[in-house]
Amino acid sequence: xxxxxxxxxxxxxAVTGAASACDFENTTTIKxxxxxxxxxxxxxxxxxxxxxxxxxxxxxxxxxxxxxxxxDPALYQIGGVANGTLVPLMNEGTVRPLDDLVExxxxxxxxxxxxxxxxxxxxxxxxxxxxxxxxxxxxxxxxGIPVPKTYDEVLAAAAKxxxxxxxxxxxxxxxxxxxxxxxxxxxxxxxxxGTFFAEDNTPxxxxxxxxxxxxxxxxxxxxxxxxxxxxxxxxVQQQFQQGKIAMANLWASRAGAMDDPDESQVVGKVKxxxxxxxxxxxxSTLWWDGMVIAKNITDEEAEAAFRVAMNGLxxxxxxxxxxxxxxxxxGYEPGPLAQGVVQTAEAGALPYPASSQMGLMHTAxxxxxxxxxxGAKDAETTLKDIAGAYTTSAKEAGLIK
Amino acid sequence: xxxKTFAAFVGPSIFLMLLFIAAPLISVFLQSFYLTQPVxxxxxxxxxxxxxxxxxxxTETKTQPILGDDGKIVTTVKYVGLESYRNVLxxxxxxxxxxAFDIGALLTIDFWKALRFTLTFxxxxxxxxxxxxxxxxxxxxxxxxxIRGPIIFVSxxxxxxxxxxGALSIRWLFIGDGIMTAFLEWWLARDISMFAQGWxxxxxxxxxxxxxxxxxxxxxxxxxxxxxxxxxxxxxMIDGASRWERLRYVVIPHxxxxxxxxxxxxxMDSYRVFExxxxxxxxxxxxxxQWLTYDFLTPDDSGNxxxxxxxxxxxxxxxxxxxxxVPLLRKTWRDHKGGKV
Numbered sequence: 001x002x003x004x005x006x007x008x009x010x011x012x013x014a015v016t017g018a019a020s021a022c023d024f025e026n027t028t029t030i031k032x033x034x035x036x037x038x039x040x041x042x043x044x045x046x047x048x049x050x051x052x053x054x055x056x057x058x059x060x061x062x063x064x065x066x067x068x069x070x071x072d073p074a075l076y077q078i079g080g081v082a083n084g085t086l087v088p089l090m091n092e093g094t095v096r097p098l099d100d101l102v103e104x105x106x107x108x109x110x111x112x113x114x115x116x117x118x119x120x121x122x123x124x125x126x127x128x129x130x131x132x133x134x135x136x137x138x139x140x141x142x143x144g145i146p147v148p149k150t151y152d153e154v155l156a157a158a159a160k161x162x163x164x165x166x167x168x169x170x171x172x173x174x175x176x177x178x179x180x181x182x183x184x185x186x187x188x189x190x191x192x193x194g195t196f197f198a199e200d201n202t203p204x205x206x207x208x209x210x211x212x213x214x215x216x217x218x219x220x221x222x223x224x225x226x227x228x229x230x231x232x233x234x235x236v237q238q239q240f241q242q243g244k245i246a247m248a249n250l251w252a253s254r255a256g257a258m259d260d261p262d263e264s265q266v267v268g269k270v271k272x273x274x275x276x277x278x279x280x281x282x283x284s285t286l287w288w289d290g291m292v293i294a295k296n297i298t299d300e301e302a303e304a305a306f307r308v309a310m311n312g313l314x315x316x317x318x319x320x321x322x323x324x325x326x327x328x329x330x331g332y333e334p335g336p337l338a339q340g341v342v343q344t345a346e347a348g349a350l351p352y353p354a355s356s357q358m359g360l361m362h363t364a365x366x367x368x369x370x371x372x373x374x375g376a377k378d379a380e381t382t383l384k385d386i387a388g389a390y391t392t393s394a395k396e397a398g399l400i401k
Numbered sequence: 402x403x404x405k406t407f408a409a410f411v412g413p414s415i416f417l418m419l420l421f422i423a424a425p426l427i428s429v430f431l432q433s434f435y436l437t438q439p440v441x442x443x444x445x446x447x448x449x450x451x452x453x454x455x456x457x458x459x460t461e462t463k464t465q466p467i468l469g470d471d472g473k474i475v476t477t478v479k480y481v482g483l484e485s486y487r488n489v490l491x492x493x494x495x496x497x498x499x500x501a502f503d504i505g506a507l508l509t510i511d512f513w514k515a516l517r518f519t520l521t522f523x524x525x526x527x528x529x530x531x532x533x534x535x536x537x538x539x540x541x542x543x544x545x546x547x548i549r550g551p552i553i554f555v556s557x558x559x560x561x562x563x564x565x566x567g568a569l570s571i572r573w574l575f576i577g578d579g580i581m582t583a584f585l586e587w588w589l590a591r592d593i594s595m596f597a598q599g600w601x602x603x604x605x606x607x608x609x610x611x612x613x614x615x616x617x618x619x620x621x622x623x624x625x626x627x628x629x630x631x632x633x634x635x636x637x638m639i640d641g642a643s644r645w646e647r648l649r650y651v652v653i654p655h656x657x658x659x660x661x662x663x664x665x666x667x668x669m670d671s672y673r674v675f676e677x678x679x680x681x682x683x684x685x686x687x688x689x690x691q692w693l694t695y696d697f698l699t700p701d702d703s704g705n706x707x708x709x710x711x712x713x714x715x716x717x718x719x720x721x722x723x724x725x726x727v728p729l730l731r732k733t734w735r736d737h738k739g740g741k742v
Contacts, residue, residue, distance in 0.1 A: 066704050070473075083450070088704025091439075093468045112456055116449040125451050177685035179702075201464055226597035227577060229685035235577075288451050295472075328451055345453040355463060359703025367511075367696070370685035374599075377509060385509065392488050396707055398438030398477075399464055 022050035022311045028304035030054070032291075033061050033068060034080020037253060039127055039289065039325035047312035061085075069094035074294035077305035082289045083354040086115070086123060091356065095122060095292040101306040108310065113328050115290060125290035126313055127325040130275065130349060131174070131187060132284060132340030134240065134255065135247045137271040139166055151191075151216055151276045151283065154247065158223040161246050171220055172236040172248035175228040175373075182366030183285075187249070187275070188213040190350050191283025201357050201399045203387040209279075211379045214372050216278065221373055229370055238263075240270060249275055249284070255337040256323050272336065274343025282347035288328070357399055364389040426719075433485050433712035439466035440475045485713035489693075512714070515688045516721070522607060522689070523671045523725070529611045530667055531660060534618025539648070541619075542626045553623075560616035568680025571609045599686030606677040606687070614670070618663045625659045626652070658736075665729055672722050690718045 029052050034040045036057035044055035058064065061080065066088040068075040074094065081089065089095045097120040102109060106124075115123035133154075135147060140157070143164055148154040158170035174180045189196075194209035221228050225239070237254045239245045241264040257263060258270040275284035291309050293302050315331025326338045334342060352358075368386035371377045377385065394400040441464045449458040466474040491510050498506035508514045541552050559567065574581040575595040586593050595601045629652055637647050653660075675691040678684065684692070697711035 062702065063700055066700075084702030087702065088700075091466050091704065092474055093472055112451045114449070114456075115451075116447070116456075116458070118446050118448075128451050176682065181685075199462060225577070226594040230576065230596045230682045286450070286452065286457075342453055351450045351452070351457055351459075354703065356703045356705060357464065359701035359705045363701045363705075367684070371509060374685065376505075381509075393705070393707060396436060396438075396485075396488065396709060397705055398441055 021046070021314075021316060022308075024050065024307055026050040026052045026304055026308055028052060028301055030078065030301070030305050030308050031076045032056065032078035032080065032309075033058065033065060033076040034078075034291075035059060035061055035082075035289070038256075039253070039321070039327075040080055042317060042321040042324050043126065043312040046314065046317040047308050050308045050311050053308055065089065066092060066094070069294050069296070072296040073298075074296040077294055077297050077301055078309055079292045079294065080289065081123060081292050082129075083287050083352045084359065086292065087354050087356060087359065089292060090117065090122065094295050096295040096302060097122060098124065098293060098306065101293070101303065104303075105307050105310050108314065108330055110328065110330060113290070113313075115288070123290045123292045124309065124313070125288040125328050127289050127327050127329075128341055128345075129252050129287045129289065129326065130284050130341050130344050131183075131249045131251050132275040132344045133247065133273040134250050134258065134270050134340065135273065136167075136243075136266065136269050138269045139246045142166070147271075147273050148247070148276055149274075151188075151220075151278050154276050155219055155223075157247065158220075162223060167246045168244040169223060169225045169239075170246050171223040172231070172239045172245035172250070173220060173224050173228055174231065174233050174236050174248075174250065175217075175221065175224070176232040176235075177229050177370045178366045179362065180232055180366070181229070181369050182362040182364075184217060185213060185365045185369050186352070186362065187283045187285055188216055188278055190285060190353075191275075191278030191281055192216075193278075193280030196353065196361055197357055200401070201394060203361065203390045203394075205361075206380070206383045206387055210383045212279065214369070214379045214382060217369070218373055229373070241265060252326055252338070252341045255340065272338075272340035274340060274347050275349060277347055280348075282344050282349040284344050284349045285352040286341075286345060286349050287352055289325075356397065357394060360393045360397065360399070361390050364393065429712045429715055432708060433716050434480060434482060435478055436481045436485070436709050437476050437478050440477060441465065442467050481709070485709040486717070488710055489713045489717065511688065511693060512690075512717075515690045515693045518603070518687045519672060519674060519689045519691075519721075521603075522610070522674050522677075523668060526607055526610050526614070526671055527664060527667055529607075530614050530618050531663060533611060533615040534663065535622050535656075537615065537619040538622035538626055539652075541623060556619055557616045559612050560614070560620075562613070564613065564676040565680055567613055568606075568609055568676050571605060571612075572681050575605060596681075599683075602681055602683045602686055606674075606681055606683065609677060609680075610671060610674070614667065618667075621659055621663060622656060625656045629655050661729055661733060665726060668725050668729070669722055672725060673718070690714065690721065694718065 031054045032044060032047070033056045034044070036059050040057055044057065047053050048055065056076070062085050065079055065085065069079060069089055070092055079089065079095070099121050102114065102121055109124065113125045114121045115125055133148065139161060140147065143160055145157045145160055148157050154171070161167065161170040173184065175184055189205070189209060192209040192213050194207065194213065195204055198204050225231065233251055233254060236245070236248050236250055237257050240248065240250070240258060243265050255272055259267050261267050275282045277283060293305050297305070313329045315329070318327050318329045318331045322333060323335060323337055326334070326341045364386045368382060368389060371385070372379055372382040391400060443462055443464050445460060446463045447458055447460040449456045469475045489512050491512065494510055495507055495513060498504070508517055537556050541549060541556070544552060573579055576582070582593055582595055595605060633651055634647060637651055642650070673691045674689045675695065678687065678689050678692040694711050694714040697707040697714060700706045
């Protein structure tokens with residue numbers, strides 16, 4: 001919460017620097033709007049070396065971006081986006097295809113970085129993120145527990161750890177009501193092999209996979225801090241750092257903090273593994289972060305913006321910030337911290353299925369799943385009410401006739 | 402004052418009130434009856450995203466808005482009558498739950514859940530705020546002049562703190578192994594999780610609100626106490642009235658208009674309870690009407706927001722406040738007409 005609050009106060013970082021490591025001198029004024037986490041700081045600092053560049057790092061960027069890009073001329077030339085936040089920009093048609101620019105200036109890009117929609121390159125990805133298993137290697141070794149590969153093994157391991165009583169709570173989870181809890185269900189449900197929508201956008205979550213997902217989430221909560229419904233990523237990260245939990249399915253972007261000697265009491269003890277699998281595949285979703293270029297700007301501005309962006313995604317930048325993220329940029333050397341994401345992807349985790357419908361479904365899930373976990377409703381009723389809440393919003397949005 | 406001067410003085414204020422209060426209210430009122438929707442088309446789209454070792458490409462049917470010639474999304478506006486209100490109130494489900502005398506089922510509907518909490522919160526904190534405010538005021542009034550200043554300063558502190566910050570600091574005192582929880586655990590020798598069930602969070606929220614607002618009541622009552630007629634008090638003492646009787650029959654009747662004033666302000670404020678929900682992140686257990694409106698308005702990752710339902714929910718909140726205030730306003734009106742105030 002503290003972190004969110006600090007960042008929410010529109011943390012604006014204006015950087016203007018001498019052109020030292022940039023391959024051209026930028027004379028057009030370029031501004032970017034993106035999230036404010038570590039990787040963005042690294043990239044925008046590098047971009048600033050081209051001159052005439054100003055980066056706005058703001059955790060509330062998602063509420064500003066659609067309006068700022070819809071303006072003519074757009075208020076920012078470069079936007080930082082992820083799977084989900086690209087959707088409103090695509091829907092409103094406020095970002096431009098980048099094929100020409102990639103051909104001209106994108107020699108350093110790998111094919112994996114090119115986000116293509118309908119064959120056109122719409123965004124340049126720079127890093128991936130996913131929730132995956134982090135565990136206390138010392139505890140698991142002491143108790144002779146192999147690293148859990150499936151959720152059933154996670155439960156079995158948790159039972160043993162609880163019995164041994166070596167930590168306060170065997171499992172930590174980002175189960176805060178709202179977006180976090182919605183994401184937990186999405187992960188588990190996709191892992192169980194479920195699908196969210198029928199062809200006509202009506203919800204299809206009232207099924208055996210849905211019930212199995214809810215039941216698994218509830219079983220996990222039995223091994224968690226009873227205040228799990230208020231615990232977000234930062235809270236779980238701190239639980240790890242203070243040695244209170246032994247396992248958690250936590251964001252890869254939090255991995256670095258486990259070995260931060262200033263904050264962590266468990267330096268070197270937390271190891272990364274792929275997200276545990278549910279019935280069908282790894283119960284996690286793959287996310288990417290990257291950049292888009294606004295449509296409502298001149299072609300010259302777009303060209304300058306793209307060149308500035310390319311100067312942020314260099315092998316030198318990655319070399320200097322290797323552990324800040326799981327980079328897609330050339331020159332990245334996957335360290336032990338990247339293991340979790342790679343294994344998660346190998347175990348078949350799907351990209352987060354971002355779309356307008358999914359936005360509504362995610363909200364409905366985030367608000368509705370807690371009723372099952374607290375025991376206010378049974379599984380069938382919970383799913384029925386979530387489907388009902390989604391249908392109401394989807395009808396209102398015009399997605400269901 | 403002649404009417405021209407009066408108009409010149411009042412005019413700007415009325416103009417601003419029309420512009421910033423009446424106009425938005427009318428706009429929200431109208432929006433609650435209309436629905437603005439983009440026109441969608443269904444297309445097959447192939448999307449390629451990063452994967453290991455190579456990209457993952459999926460082709461799927463996507464529903465996406467149609468863009469007009471001006472590059473903006475084509476939208477339609479249609480009159481939907483009370484549909485947004487129905488979506489908020491869910492009368493069918495609520496009625497079915499009521500007919501079955503199943504309060505639990507009624508309280509699983511967001512609006513009714515929020516209404517239940519908002520009303521409890523408002524009505525429980527009201528007497529507490531007035532009682533605590535009055536108690537502090539009387540204590541300070543009876544304290545020696547020497548320590549009066551410091552006491553007033555200390556009692557006013559909670560009121561100066563920004564509401565969200567105040568709520569957050571109480572949350573940090575109690576969440577997880579916060580200082581207060583650790584102390585309570587040590588004192589009662591048992592495990593305590595204040596944020597693991599609804600009623601403890603609700604208690605904390607009420608405690609916070611009383612702590613935060615009582616100083617305001619205190620200041621108003623304290624000012625009122627300075628105007629109590631000393632002659633009446635003395636004659637009451639000569640008649641042998643005890644301390645309690647003097648309070649009951651002299652001081653409180655004198656303060657009555659102020660008590661009504663504090664009640665009005667407090668009802669209006671606490672019916673819009675919001676900071677507590679955010680500060681304590683109590684959404685899983687307790688939500689308020691104001692939070693419901695906020696939730697409808699907050700865009701999700703994909704940029705969706707429900708303006709119509711938010712408008713309907715805002716109108717319902719306003720109606721709720723008016724209903725709560727009617728008895729108090731009627732009393733003030735009657736007193737006013739009777740020339741008592």
